[in-house]
Amino acid sequence: MNWYKKTQQENFPFLKDMPKQKATPIEESPQYQKLVRRTPILLQNLLDKCETIKDAIQILKLYGFKFQIANNIISVNINNKIYIINDAMVLIDATERN
Secondary structure (H helix, E strand, C coil), X not given: CCHXXXXXXHHXXXXXXXXXXXXXXXXXXXXXXXXXXXXXXXXXXXXXXXXXXXHHHHHHHHCCXXXXXXXXXXXXEECCEEEEECCCCCEXXXXXXX
């Protein structure tokens, strides 16, 4: 045990019972992806920064969304519900009727 740790335990005994904190993982890491809750609101906020379909695809891959592409329309599965991303980078619920 080094002198620093020994001094902490002798002079600050309450620190001994403190739970150890884990560092927040880096954004690109798999551990971070597990922390991120995939929601439509999160995805729309990410899409607001995108200009093209290619940008949207990169975001979907980076954040681990399940998606398919057909005719420049992206369908995304979020919590077993299907959403569509159109050319204007707007997330639309595929099950809603206008």
